[in-house]
Amino acid sequence: MQLIDNFNFAGKKAIVRVDFNVPLNKETGEVSDDTRIRGALPTIKKIIADGGCAILMSHMGKPKNEDPHKGDPKFSLKQIVPAIEKYLGKIQFAADCADAADQAKNLKMGEILLLENLRYYAEEEGKPRGIDKEDPKYDEAKKAMKDSQKKFAKTLASYADVYVNDAFGTAHRKHASTAVIADSFDEANKMFGFLINKEVEAMDKVLNSAQKPFTAIMGGAKVSDKIMIIENLLDRVDNLIIGGGMTYTFVKALGGNIGNSLCEADKLDVAMEVLNKAKAKGVNVLLPVDAVNADKFDANANTNVSKTNETPDGWMGLDIADETIKTFSDVIAKSKTVLWNGPMGVFEFDKFAKGTSAVAQAVAKATQENGAFTLIGGGDSVAAINKNKLADKVSYVSTGGGAMLEYMEGKVLPGIAAIRGDK
Numbered sequence: 001m002q003l004i005d006n007f008n009f010a011g012k013k014a015i016v017r018v019d020f021n022v023p024l025n026k027e028t029g030e031v032s033d034d035t036r037i038r039g040a041l042p043t044i045k046k047i048i049a050d051g052g053c054a055i056l057m058s059h060m061g062k063p064k065n066e067d068p069h070k071g072d073p074k075f076s077l078k079q080i081v082p083a084i085e086k087y088l089g090k091i092q093f094a095a096d097c098a099d100a101a102d103q104a105k106n107l108k109m110g111e112i113l114l115l116e117n118l119r120y121y122a123e124e125e126g127k128p129r130g131i132d133k134e135d136p137k138y139d140e141a142k143k144a145m146k147d148s149q150k151k152f153a154k155t156l157a158s159y160a161d162v163y164v165n166d167a168f169g170t171a172h173r174k175h176a177s178t179a180v181i182a183d184s185f186d187e188a189n190k191m192f193g194f195l196i197n198k199e200v201e202a203m204d205k206v207l208n209s210a211q212k213p214f215t216a217i218m219g220g221a222k223v224s225d226k227i228m229i230i231e232n233l234l235d236r237v238d239n240l241i242i243g244g245g246m247t248y249t250f251v252k253a254l255g256g257n258i259g260n261s262l263c264e265a266d267k268l269d270v271a272m273e274v275l276n277k278a279k280a281k282g283v284n285v286l287l288p289v290d291a292v293n294a295d296k297f298d299a300n301a302n303t304n305v306s307k308t309n310e311t312p313d314g315w316m317g318l319d320i321a322d323e324t325i326k327t328f329s330d331v332i333a334k335s336k337t338v339l340w341n342g343p344m345g346v347f348e349f350d351k352f353a354k355g356t357s358a359v360a361q362a363v364a365k366a367t368q369e370n371g372a373f374t375l376i377g378g379g380d381s382v383a384a385i386n387k388n389k390l391a392d393k394v395s396y397v398s399t400g401g402g403a404m405l406e407y408m409e410g411k412v413l414p415g416i417a418a419i420r421g422d423k
């Protein structure tokens with residue numbers, strides 16, 4: 001596999017898949033959070049510093065236009081040009097990503113060209129638009145779309161000598177720009193950018209070479225969303241901490257009273273299976289023993305505290321309580337590797353945010369005081385870490401979302417496989 005560190009871009013045109021799907025201020029259209037732009041800078045700067053030039057491509061939002069030339073302007077990447085220029089100086093813009101051959105050809109070394117939103121073309125995602133899935137002609141349309149996706153990817157590839165993928169957030173999608181395009185480049189001329197490298201390195205460290213004790217903290221709403229990742233981790237972890245709404249499916253499976261707490265009634269057997277497997281593998285499973293309950297799902301609900309398996313009728317558990325916080329924090333603080341995905345409670349409501357904050361603090365403490373490698377991933381745990389201003393006190397905060405979850409589930413990601421050859 002080619003490594004960006006070893007590659008010299010001098011005299012080369014590099015087409016770079018970045019993730020510039022940045023949030024915009026609805027009124028002014030300005031970029032309201034440029035984290036993703038900043039995230040792509042090391043790769044772009046390396047290409048330019050080596051003496052190459054960069055053709056940047058990205059999607060923005062979910063345009064659904066059938067005609068590629070009638071994309072909704074609210075998804076236009078033109079809007080973010082000033083936000084990029086702030087860091088990279090003047091750049092060029094191609095208003096049609098599939099008709100930029102001349103602009104790409106005329107691009108001089110040291111220059112940067114940004115292509116318009118790839119998803120103005122249905123070919124990017126490879127899904128036909130304007131035809132219902134139930135339509136008898138859908139399968140035919142899908143097949144035809146796969147062929148035009150290949151053509152679209154070839155057009156993009158034709159602009160450059162080298163392909164760099166630095167968009168981890170879309171690596172779990174087999175899109176033209178994230179995977180199909182790689183077929184047009186030989187192994188020496190395709191590589192990950194620095195951002196993907198960092199993500200993959202952090203996740204591989206946790207999955208394949210974790211120092212022990214290794215604690216996985218799984219929270220969030222539903223068992224069904226996290227079951228695959230839990231299964232993949234059972235062979236690896238020493239401690240499995242369970243929190244958040246999914247607690248109650250486990251507690252119910254064990255025969256507890258859960259009142260009105262969240263429960264997936266059709267997942268009780270799955271929950272029991274996880275507990276039995278964990279036991280057989282010697283994994284220490286920690287379920288919350290006490291909870292802060294609410295009389296309704298509301299920021300201003302009345303609260304009480306009970307044992308998790310003795311939730312009073314009419315109440316629902318929305319956060320972990322003090323005894324659980326202490327037990328969880330102790331285990332986390334002694335860990336050498338921590339993976340955290342999903343909040344411990346409804347942290348969006350201040351009354352039920354304490355457990356999640358305490359876990360965020362414990363993860364930071366393990367990192368700072370115990371030298372643990374700590375990886376935080378999944379939208380809500382990242383939000384919780386940021387809310388507690390602890391992002392720089394943990395080892396790695398993944399930006400991957402869905403891609404990170406799938407990687408941790410042990411799935412092959414098309415965007416990773418296209419470069420690394422994962423099977």
Ligand code: AMP
Nearest residue numbers: 220221244245317318342344345346380
């Ligand atoms: P997920 O996206 O699966 O990680 O779930 C995150 C969501 O789970 C957040 O919006 C939390 O508010 C919610 N959540 C956490 N704990 C609970 C709970 N005990 N009951 C209901 N929802 C919860």
